[in-house]
Amino acid sequence: SQQGEEDPQALSIQEGENATMNCSYKTSINNLQWYRQNSGRGLVHLILIRSNEREKHSGRLRVTLDTSKKSSSLLITASRAADTASYFCATDYTGYSTLTFGKGTMLLVSP
Amino acid sequence: DVKVTQSSRYLVKRTGEKVFLECVQDMDHENMFWYRQDPGLGLRLIYFSYDVKMKEKGDIPEGYSVSREKKERFSLILESASTNQTSMYLCASSPDQNSGSKTYEQYFGPGTRLTVT
Numbered sequence: 001s002q003q004g005e006e007d008p009q010a011l012s013i014q015e016g017e018n019a020t021m022n023c024s025y026k027t028s029i030n031n032l033q034w035y036r037q038n039s040g041r042g043l044v045h046l047i048l049i050r051s052n053e054r055e056k057h058s059g060r061l062r063v064t065l066d067t068s069k070k071s072s073s074l075l076i077t078a079s080r081a082a083d084t085a086s087y088f089c090a091t092d093y094t095g096y097s098t099l100t101f102g103k104g105t106m107l108l109v110s111p
Numbered sequence: 112d113v114k115v116t117q118s119s120r121y122l123v124k125r126t127g128e129k130v131f132l133e134c135v136q137d138m139d140h141e142n143m144f145w146y147r148q149d150p151g152l153g154l155r156l157i158y159f160s161y162d163v164k165m166k167e168k169g170d171i172p173e174g175y176s177v178s179r180e181k182k183e184r185f186s187l188i189l190e191s192a193s194t195n196q197t198s199m200y201l202c203a204s205s206p207d208q209n210s211g212s213k214t215y216e217q218y219f220g221p222g223t224r225l226t227v228t
Contacts, residue, residue, distance in 0.1 A: 033216060042115070042201055042219035043154075088153070092215060097142045097161065097205055098169070099217060103153035 004102035012108045019076040021105040023089030079109045115220035130189040134202030141207035143185035148199040192227045
């Protein structure tokens with residue numbers, strides 16, 4: 001399947017630092033979404049960026065999208081221990097409401 | 112708040128048993144999805160449904176079937192459970208992109224961790 005790939009697979013930082021996660025995908029998309037998953041739980045939607053947008057902000061989150069490189073990045077500024085979770089990018093390339101998820105980045109924020 | 116509920120958080124079944132996983136959403140969403148999540152493989156789409164009594168195969172439908180008799184309920188059925196179906200199962204729902212909603216995000220349930228022994 002056409003899956004996004006997150007990079008890095010795992011990231012360990014200290015509280016207060018910024019965390020950057022990247023996502024690459026293979027085909028043209030309608031939109032790209034980022035989700036967070038706390039350990040053993042369901043996913044929670046964080047932010048959606050459409051294919052005609054280049055940057056989007058939501059609180060401490062900043063998402064960029066480069067359609068020419070087929071890549072996106074998620075920046076979490078001033079990380080907190082509560083940001084510890086797995087982060088997934090998901091692409092909508094069919095226009096039929098289905099999403100294709102990457103394998104995720106595990107973020108550990110230490111106090 | 113949108114709520115997606117799944118019938119069990121943890122489930123242990125024996126090989127060969129028929130297993131039903133239930134999912135209910137309360138936001139009148141047209142679309143519902145079943146995923147399985149395995150370490151190193153991420154989320155993989157099993158089946159989805161965009162309307163009552165409608166179903167579409169996802170990436171890994173083999174060994175599974177689904178039922179959507181009512182809009183709010185989407186069931187995943189393992190006809191004869193096998194050990195390789197031990198996994199975390201996640202249900203999600205979303206509004207239809209043609210319904211006028213401006214959000215295409217999916218709302219997830221808490222997941223069911225199924226162990227087949």
